[in-house]
Amino acid sequence: MTAPQDHLRFEELAVGHAVCALEPDDEQVFVQHLATCAACEREVQEHLQTLSLLGLSADPADPPPSVLEGIRAGIAAGNRTTPPAARRAARSQGVASLDDARRRRSRRTTRALQLVGAAAAAALVLSLGAWNLALRSERDASRQYGDRLAAAVRDLARPDSTTVRLTADDGSVVAVAVVQDSGVSLLVDGLEPNDRGTTYVLWAQDRAGGVRPVGAFDVEQQQVDAVDDLPVEGDVDAVTAYLVSNEPGDEAPPAPAGPVVASGEV
Amino acid sequence: MALPRGASAGSEPSTDRSVPVPSYAEHDDRTLVDLVCGRDATALEALYGRYGRACYGLARRILTDEQLAQDVVQEVFLTVWRDASRFDASRGGFSTWLLTMTHHKAVDSVRREENLRKRRTSADVLEVRESEAPKVDEAVWSLLRRERVRQALKELPGPQREALSLAYFGGYTQREIAGLTAAPLGTVKTRMLAGMRRMKDSLDGLSNAAGGLEPPGDRSSAERPRGTP
Numbered sequence: 001m002t003a004p005q006d007h008l009r010f011e012e013l014a015v016g017h018a019v020c021a022l023e024p025d026d027e028q029v030f031v032q033h034l035a036t037c038a039a040c041e042r043e044v045q046e047h048l049q050t051l052s053l054l055g056l057s058a059d060p061a062d063p064p065p066s067v068l069e070g071i072r073a074g075i076a077a078g079n080r081t082t083p084p085a086a087r088r089a090a091r092s093q094g095v096a097s098l099d100d101a102r103r104r105r106s107r108r109t110t111r112a113l114q115l116v117g118a119a120a121a122a123a124l125v126l127s128l129g130a131w132n133l134a135l136r137s138e139r140d141a142s143r144q145y146g147d148r149l150a151a152a153v154r155d156l157a158r159p160d161s162t163t164v165r166l167t168a169d170d171g172s173v174v175a176v177a178v179v180q181d182s183g184v185s186l187l188v189d190g191l192e193p194n195d196r197g198t199t200y201v202l203w204a205q206d207r208a209g210g211v212r213p214v215g216a217f218d219v220e221q222q223q224v225d226a227v228d229d230l231p232v233e234g235d236v237d238a239v240t241a242y243l244v245s246n247e248p249g250d251e252a253p254p255a256p257a258g259p260v261v262a263s264g265e266v
Numbered sequence: 267m268a269l270p271r272g273a274s275a276g277s278e279p280s281t282d283r284s285v286p287v288p289s290y291a292e293h294d295d296r297t298l299v300d301l302v303c304g305r306d307a308t309a310l311e312a313l314y315g316r317y318g319r320a321c322y323g324l325a326r327r328i329l330t331d332e333q334l335a336q337d338v339v340q341e342v343f344l345t346v347w348r349d350a351s352r353f354d355a356s357r358g359g360f361s362t363w364l365l366t367m368t369h370h371k372a373v374d375s376v377r378r379e380e381n382l383r384k385r386r387t388s389a390d391v392l393e394v395r396e397s398e399a400p401k402v403d404e405a406v407w408s409l410l411r412r413e414r415v416r417q418a419l420k421e422l423p424g425p426q427r428e429a430l431s432l433a434y435f436g437g438y439t440q441r442e443i444a445g446l447t448a449a450p451l452g453t454v455k456t457r458m459l460a461g462m463r464r465m466k467d468s469l470d471g472l473s474n475a476a477g478g479l480e481p482p483g484d485r486s487s488a489e490r491p492r493g494t495p
Contacts, residue, residue, distance in 0.1 A: 012458070012459045014459075015455070016440050018434045018462075019458070021433035021440045022440060023439055046466060049358055050462060050465050051366070051434060052361060053415050055324040055365040057415040057419065061319060062480050063319070063336060067336050067339050067340050068314060075307055207411075232390045
């Protein structure tokens with residue numbers, strides 16, 4: 001049991017956690033503690049309630065009609081929203097030749113790819129179920145992980161989705177792109193966690209051979225994970241292939257510069 | 267009373283006069299969330315009519331950018347649509363959940379848009395504004411509640427108010443606040459805890475109302491619905 005004086009430290013961290021003001025190291029320490037401390041759980045909930053009152057001290061304002069229209073459009077488009085960071089990354093990038101990227105790849109790309117069918121969906125549902133049982137008691141990070149998987153599974157189960165398997169040079173499937181309307185969700189299973197200072201980038205190749213970034217993402221652990229709601233700018237139907245590269249920095253560069261680690265054709 | 271899932275404002279009225287179907291505006295938040303879980307888009311619009319102004323007001327205050335604030339509000343309500351089942355009433359009211367989500371997304375956004383914060387001064391963040399003149403259809407309750415919260419914030423000792431406001435409305439981390447206020451990090455943490463506890467005590471009656479935000483005896487509305495279906 002934590003001594004009262006020691007616990008004061010966590011009570012201070014609880015405020016920072018509730019207000020999103022902790023540094024990553026403090027956040028990690030607190031989240032680990034929170035999973036085992038009912039008192040801190042209560043305290044965080046109380047803080048959130050007080051903070052929501054503070055939030056209401058801001059003058060309310062009428063959002064323009066376009067916000068509600070956007071919500072309706074999002075619902076109509078399959079309940080998806082566009083992550084601003086991914087949207088910004090995609091908007092700011094140009095088009096480059098996929099051949100340039102592929103030349104950097106020291107291995108042959110597997111070309112004939114099959115769509116993932118009901119068996120894959122069932123396996124992912126089972127993964128989600130296993131996750132749910134094993135991690136039910138864990139908090140935010142685990143919840144976000146589950147939400148991502150659940151969203152990806154929902155996307156996968158939709159009749160209008162198209163799936164593209166992305167394979168490494170040894171032919172193993174390391175990711176599955178689930179394509180719908182204007183967006184892609186990516187299920188990852190087998191990509192190595194990327195080093196700090198690097199990021200994975202999903203690219204879309206069009207019929208003309210140009211390639212444009214779809215979005216950047218990190219793999220933190222070698223486990224099934226999902227990246228959802230990556231927007232594809234332009235005509236999704238014109239995309240003929242997707243590939244994943246490992247790039248320096250934390251944003252998508254204008255063109256693939258790092259090694260391509262997986263690819264697959266639609 | 268539970269409505270059948272999928273019921274919508276535009277549906278045919280009940281022919282059974284002994285079982286009147288309440289309009290969406292009469293539903294409490296939890297019922298509306300249940301309806302949203304059943305993929306009832308009209309219920310989501312009812313929640314938007316109830317809380318959209320509050321969410322937008324908070325996002326605007328944090329972001330000081332209308333377009334980004336609109337993006338945040340849109341994201342928040344689409345998240346509610348996708349993940350309404352994540353709302354756990356045992357952990358607090360829907361309005362708390364919604365405003366917490368709005369705050370988190372706005373803070374994420376302000377941190378991504380670092381130039382926004384560079385344009386702002388600490389004084390901008392710390393300013394405790396007087397309420398704008400209430401619109402004629404705005405509930406008096408909302409105005410009184412807002413005034414009470416602002417008063418509670420004003421009454422905090424300056425350093426505590428400063429630390430909490432910079433974190434909550436400015437999106438600054440505790441370490442950044444320590445730099446901005448030239449105070450040790452430990453002192454910032456202590457000030458935030460003390461300030462938060464004092465705020466909680468000041469607002470205790472308010473936060474113990476149903477859902478934390480709703481006026482006693484009026485379970486259907488936090489902000490007075492505007493154009494609620």
